[in-house]
Amino acid sequence: MDNAALPISFLRTTPKGEDSEVSRAVAVEAPVSVEFNGIGYAVMMATPADLEDFATGFSLSERLVDNAGEIVAIDHHHSAAGHILRISLAASRSDTLLARVRHRVSDSSCGLCGIENLEQALRPLPRVTAASEVGDAAIFEAIGRLRGMQPLNRETGAVHAAARCASDGTVISVREDVGRHNAFDKLVGSMARANEGWAGGFALLSSRCSYELVEKAALSNCPMLVTISAPTTLAVERAREAGIRLVVLARADAILTVSP
Structure with a gap:
């Protein structure tokens, strides 16, 4: 994958004290500055691949837009210091952007302080309206297929994957990144740009299940989220709030489904 991995030299030492070069x-991790309508919004550490997908998914997960059609343009600039994503939003999203920027300035100046900021951090999630009737066999099928569809992780052993899976367990598309959140944003962004929904399928993530990932699933109307590792308590609470079926510790020999 272009720009996603670079060769690095290492000194290899065995238990017998034998050294060799x-x-x-090694997976590339680089700063990606995100700007909306000329306003600096965030700097993310990410793998610089599929950045237009990332820009779209990040815009959606930040609730700055409701759909990809409200993103007018995405300009990617590469500098010596990293990458810059200049995202132009429709004029109708200006008030939303300015309100969110004000909250982010408050957050960065004093942390999450006060009731208003706590409520902003845990804003109500929409109830998922998409349906999914996925059987356990399909989940195991997707788990078995995922490893073979992670070329960057196979090369580096250092990145997460987010996969869109059909109801029969077929892995339709995968996005990879050093950050699990970034990988999911890339996947959701790729779907939004293609005007595709979950179509009765589910998301499979090669990471633990944090509340942020549940929120990204809810905002993309994903009815079922499967993660390779364990959840946090807040992830479970938020999944129940949004009506998402949550499957965790998904391994080849067993899965755990969180009770509704």
Whole structure:
């Protein structure tokens, strides 16, 4: 994958004290500055691949837009210091953007302080309206297929994957990144840009289940979220709030489904 991995030299030492020089691919982690309508919004550490997908998914997960059609343009600039994503939103989203920027300034100046900021951090989630009738066999099928569809992780062993899976367990598309949140944003963004929904399927993530990932699933109207590792209590609470079926510790030999 272009710009996603670079060769690095290492000194390899065995238990017998034998040294040798080896080269292996290392996942690229770079600063990505995100601007909306000329306003600096965030700097994310990410793998610089599929950045237009990331820009779209990030815009949606930040609730700055309701759909990809409200993103007028995405300009990607590469500098010596990193990457810059200049995202132009429709004029109708200006008030939403300015309100969110004000909250972010408050958050960065004093942390999450006060009732108003706490409520902003845990804003109500929409109830998922998409339906999914996925059987357990389909989940195990997707788990078995995912590893073979992670080329960057196979090369580096250092990135997360987010996959869109059909109801029969077919893995339709995968996005990878050093950050689990970024990988999911890239996947959701790729779907939004193609005007595709979950179509009765589900999301499979190669990470633990944090509340932020549940929120991204809810905002993309994903009816079922499957993660390889364990959830947090807040992730479980938010999944119940949004009506998302949550499957965790999803391994080849067993899965755990969170009770509604």
